[in-house]
Amino acid sequence: MSKTPTVSEIENAFQPAQEADDPTRFSGRKEAVHDCYYGLLTRGANIAIVGNRGIGKSSLARQLIRIATGDNKLIDKITNEKSERLDFVAMYFACGDSVQNTEDLLQRLLTRSDCLHEWIYDIPKAKAEVEAYKPKIGAGIFCIEGEKRIENRTEKVLSVHTIDVVFSNVVQAIVNQQIAKNGILIVVDEFDRIKQPQGFASFLKALATNVPNVKFCLVGVAQDIKELMKEHESTDRLFAGSIIRLPAMSDQELTEIIRTAEKSIEDYIVFDINATRRLISLAQGHPYMVHLVGKFCFRYAFQERSPDISSADVDATLKRIAESGADPVLEGRYQKAVAISPHRESVLRALASKISRDGEVWTTEAYKVALDNDVDNSSQYVGQLVTEEYGAEIEKIRERFYRFKDSLFAAYINARPRQFPIQRQTESSQTA
Numbered sequence: 001m002s003k004t005p006t007v008s009e010i011e012n013a014f015q016p017a018q019e020a021d022d023p024t025r026f027s028g029r030k031e032a033v034h035d036c037y038y039g040l041l042t043r044g045a046n047i048a049i050v051g052n053r054g055i056g057k058s059s060l061a062r063q064l065i066r067i068a069t070g071d072n073k074l075i076d077k078i079t080n081e082k083s084e085r086l087d088f089v090a091m092y093f094a095c096g097d098s099v100q101n102t103e104d105l106l107q108r109l110l111t112r113s114d115c116l117h118e119w120i121y122d123i124p125k126a127k128a129e130v131e132a133y134k135p136k137i138g139a140g141i142f143c144i145e146g147e148k149r150i151e152n153r154t155e156k157v158l159s160v161h162t163i164d165v166v167f168s169n170v171v172q173a174i175v176n177q178q179i180a181k182n183g184i185l186i187v188v189d190e191f192d193r194i195k196q197p198q199g200f201a202s203f204l205k206a207l208a209t210n211v212p213n214v215k216f217c218l219v220g221v222a223q224d225i226k227e228l229m230k231e232h233e234s235t236d237r238l239f240a241g242s243i244i245r246l247p248a249m250s251d252q253e254l255t256e257i258i259r260t261a262e263k264s265i266e267d268y269i270v271f272d273i274n275a276t277r278r279l280i281s282l283a284q285g286h287p288y289m290v291h292l293v294g295k296f297c298f299r300y301a302f303q304e305r306s307p308d309i310s311s312a313d314v315d316a317t318l319k320r321i322a323e324s325g326a327d328p329v330l331e332g333r334y335q336k337a338v339a340i341s342p343h344r345e346s347v348l349r350a351l352a353s354k355i356s357r358d359g360e361v362w363t364t365e366a367y368k369v370a371l372d373n374d375v376d377n378s379s380q381y382v383g384q385l386v387t388e389e390y391g392a393e394i395e396k397i398r399e400r401f402y403r404f405k406d407s408l409f410a411a412y413i414n415a416r417p418r419q420f421p422i423q424r425q426t427e428s429s430q431t432a
């Protein structure tokens with residue numbers, strides 16, 4: 001019998017709250033990993049990782065940084081080829097709501113200690129360039145007591161440049177120091193949160209010409225790079241051959257996540273075959289859902305000293321997750337969409353149950369499901385679900401066809417137990 005794991009080992013066997021940074025814990029995505037590696041090898045090419053929420057984009061980006069800095073554990077795990085060890089100065093930055101545009105992004109990359117700031121401080125030319133930039137980041141960033149003093153300064157900055165020119169000059173100065181053989185890799189996660197990214201494509205185009213040893217990897221919720229950057233001019237060429245679209249994970253890849261978690265606690269607790277199938281079915285290709293539900297299945301099984309998890313245990317765990325609000329964001333969105341209406345809940349769940357492979361929902365099919373749940377005026381509730389009052393979780397594509405804006409939320413709807421019992425249609429057409 002395997003040894004009893006610690007509570008910490010149980011709690012971290014599945015990791016819904018963070019990216020998979022450890023290569024031994026990274027599951028699936030062999031083709032995407034290869035594409036990332038080839039993108040790093042390709043001169044002048046930037047990399048884009050796009051896909052829906054909860055699909056594993058950030059985890060892949062973390063592995064990209066490891067590969068870029070010479071850690072080939074994951075590459076060696078998935079291939080028999082002899083792989084070159086790369087040597088980049090690599091950094092990771094996740095955008096927040098405060099990053100409004102390209103200027104904001106470049107300023108943060110220059111001034112954060114875990115990005116370029118650390119390197120700028122030790123390179124006089126780069127330091128001088130940033131010191132001279134005004135109005136937002138020039139004064140006092142590297143000075144002592146507000147003095148415009150730069151130690152070991154060897155060059156005079158003749159003019160104040162725009163932020164994109166400053167950035168290019170800084171990374172050129174770092175590259176010229178030959179700190180890393182392959183250059184600089186900058187991973188920008190959650191790029192889709194930048195409200196006005198226009199202009200970044202032209203910046204990248206100029207950077208590729210002037211400082212070809214600098215690569216960007218943009219990560220975000222989108223179907224293609226044009227949608228992510230909200231620009232059409234030459235964007236495909238900037239990422240030629242290195243646009244990595246992450247689809248839903250296969251059943252085999254999701255199973256690998258479960259088996260990896262079991263292995264991490266030496267199979268002290270395992271999912272039986274039916275529980276595995278149930279969890280994979282609920283996840284709908286989203287690794288996040290496997291990690292979230294798996295984590296709580298392990299926790300409750302450990303508390304109850306049960307070595308085996310059944311399909312019934314998975315369903316019981318789902319109910320407890322919903323009741324406890326274990327994912328407050330997804331649960332909050334569910335509550336906003338449903339509010340106090342059992343019939344709107346039925347329609348929401350009917351729509352989620354009829355998503356086709358291309359992500360579209362044909363209302364004719366969804367309305368049949370809702371009618372089976374005694375809702376005979378589904379179009380009224382669909383009209384409500386597209387509005388901001390109820391979260392605007394769905395959008396109309398064309399007549400009789402809708403789409404969930406977030407496939408992870410749709411998977412959560414299908415996994416979560418009903419909040420209200422099915423009721424016969426008694427609500428007024430004005431019920432909210």
